[in-house]
Amino acid sequence: MTTTKPGMRSFLEHLNDFGNGACVGYDLCMKACPVVDADVPICELNDAADNPSAMTARVRQFVVDCIQCGRCTEACPTGAPRDHMMLHLRANMPDRPSEYAAYARLKGGHGLQPWYKDLLKSAFQLYAKSSVDARVWPHLDKQEFEQRDTLLYFGCYAFSHTKSPTVTLDLAEAMGVDYEIIAGLRTCCGWPQTLSGDLERGEELLLGLGMLIDKVQPKVVVSGCAECVAAVQVLARRAGGAFESISTVEWLLRNRDKLDLDPSDDPITFHDSCHLTRKMNRGHIARELMEGAFALNELEEHGRDGQCCGYYGFNLNEEKTRAVRRKRLEQAKATGASKLAVECVTCQESFEKAHEDGDPEVVELQKLVLESVLRKAKLNKEGAQ
Numbered sequence: 001m002t003t004t005k006p007g008m009r010s011f012l013e014h015l016n017d018f019g020n021g022a023c024v025g026y027d028l029c030m031k032a033c034p035v036v037d038a039d040v041p042i043c044e045l046n047d048a049a050d051n052p053s054a055m056t057a058r059v060r061q062f063v064v065d066c067i068q069c070g071r072c073t074e075a076c077p078t079g080a081p082r083d084h085m086m087l088h089l090r091a092n093m094p095d096r097p098s099e100y101a102a103y104a105r106l107k108g109g110h111g112l113q114p115w116y117k118d119l120l121k122s123a124f125q126l127y128a129k130s131s132v133d134a135r136v137w138p139h140l141d142k143q144e145f146e147q148r149d150t151l152l153y154f155g156c157y158a159f160s161h162t163k164s165p166t167v168t169l170d171l172a173e174a175m176g177v178d179y180e181i182i183a184g185l186r187t188c189c190g191w192p193q194t195l196s197g198d199l200e201r202g203e204e205l206l207l208g209l210g211m212l213i214d215k216v217q218p219k220v221v222v223s224g225c226a227e228c229v230a231a232v233q234v235l236a237r238r239a240g241g242a243f244e245s246i247s248t249v250e251w252l253l254r255n256r257d258k259l260d261l262d263p264s265d266d267p268i269t270f271h272d273s274c275h276l277t278r279k280m281n282r283g284h285i286a287r288e289l290m291e292g293a294f295a296l297n298e299l300e301e302h303g304r305d306g307q308c309c310g311y312y313g314f315n316l317n318e319e320k321t322r323a324v325r326r327k328r329l330e331q332a333k334a335t336g337a338s339k340l341a342v343e344c345v346t347c348q349e350s351f352e353k354a355h356e357d358g359d360p361e362v363v364e365l366q367k368l369v370l371e372s373v374l375r376k377a378k379l380n381k382e383g384a385q
Contacts, residue, residue: 008199012088019080020049029072029082034307034327035065035320049085052092063089064097065317067324068195069274069308090197099316100196132158133166141184143212148180151218151243153232155209157225157345158183164224164345167367168248174373175258180216187212189231195312210235213243224248224366226275226344233280247276248366249343253289259369262376267295268368269337269360271328271351272306273344286343286365293372297335299328307331309342309350325354332360341365 027042040062048055048063055063063086072082090096132140136158152172154165165183172179190205213221213235221232221243232245252259270286277283283303290296301307310324329351332340340360342348351362 008194008203009091012084012091012199015081015084016049016088019082019085020046022078022080023076024078026077028075028077029080032071032075034069034071034310034324035067035313035317036062048089052089053094055089055093059089060093061317063093065313065320066090067308067310067313067321070278071308074278074304087195087197090195091199093197096197097316099314100198131161133163133169135169136165136181136183139181139183141186145180145182145212145215147215147217148178149219150177150179151213151216151221152179152181153187153189153213153221153223153228154181154183155223155225155228156185156188157228159185160345160349162345162348162364164348164364164366167364167370168222168224171248171252171259171366171370171373174370175255177255180218182209182212182216189228191227191231192312194231195227196314206231206235210238218243220244220246220251222246222248222251224343224345224364226273227346230275230280247282247285247343249289250282250285252366252369253285256289259373260376260380261293261369261372262379263293264372265295266339267297267335267337268339268341269297269299269332269335270302270341270365271299271309271332271347272303273342273347274306274308276343277306278304286341289365289369290341294341294368297337299331299335301331309344309347311346311350315353322354325351326356329354329356329359333358335360339363339368341368 023042023046025042030036030040030042037058040058044056044059045062048059066086068083068087070083076082136154140158152168158165187209188205189209190202193205194202223229223232224247226247229245229247236243236245270290272283287296299306307328308324309328310321313321315321329340337360340351340362341364342351342362343365345364348362348364355362
């Protein structure tokens with residue numbers, strides 16, 4: 001079962017105590033941070049970690065600006081989990097920004113008056129009819145499932161304008177994979193709520209998702225959202241390894257022998273997801289999938305040194321968030337590549353918000369794979385005529 005509930009708040013408190021005790025004040029975490037102001041000393045941040053209710057105004061702003069990229073933890077010579085310490089501060093900060101609660105309601109459909117919830121549901125259904133793939137529509141927020149080895153988990157990104165689920169389903173059909181689907185706002189994994197500091201609501205949603213996964217009894221859960229992969233991995237661990245949580249890109253790599261690709265010489269570059277590369281050590285997977293099929297021009301900062309897309313700053317500081325994204329897009333432009341490939345739908349959505357004329361096109365790697373499959377199928381058909 002995936003429904004054992006740990007104490008996320010107490011877990012963060014434990015990590016916070018460990019991190020504060022381990023900190024030796026080198027300040028390398030602050031130097032690695034893409035959003036921190038230079039006038040926030042590490043000692044002031046540590047004082048706030050001990051007593052969040054007494055944090056200074058500039059520390060509070062830093063906590064709001066944090067994008068949870070994990071570069072701080074990577075830089076620490078003593079192994080202090082600074083990203084978790086920042087999440088501890090966000091969860092305990094006084095006067096939490098109202099935008100966090102609004103975002104949580106949108107992603108989880110929770111905390112609304114019944115009449116307003118019904119109104120939103122009706123409006124959203126009208127929107128969803130035109131935006132959601134017809135193959136996904138019957139699965140939205142359903143409660144009955146068939147048991148399948150492969151579970152495609154779209155969650156709330158079933159509604160993404162990127163059409164990521166459509167690409168995944170087209171690839172599943174190309175590979176001849178049988179699958180079940182979990183999708184809809186009420187199937188949100190809870191990771192956005194957790195990263196906003198709403199730990200209890202995040203855990204509630206995660207447990208709800210775990211109960212749905214139990215009904216499917218999958219061997220593998222596939223998602224095109226890095227945060228969803230991370231959340232489902234937590235459930236997989238609680239389930240004692242009964243299933244695996246993998247990204248869509250890893251799923252494609254495992255089924256590479258079923259994909260007839262048309263190699264392309266058109267150079268692309270690749271953005272590493274913070275969750276998949278830095279926090280889960282899976283950065284090699286996308287590169288293995290691209291090998292021999294795409295001409296990769298690496299970004300100046302790539303792999304574990306890669307910069308973040310800024311999604312989990314929740315756009316509360318638009319100026320800083322845009323600066324983070326523009327820096328990454330400028331690096332992509334400098335590679336000479338025509339496309340910036342990503343493996344996470346939230347990364348694509350983030351970069352599109354800061355995209356300017358002349359920037360490489362931001363596109364999911366799995367979409368490039370699908371285009372390669374379709375090109376090869378067309379060539380094979382023409383060759384047979």
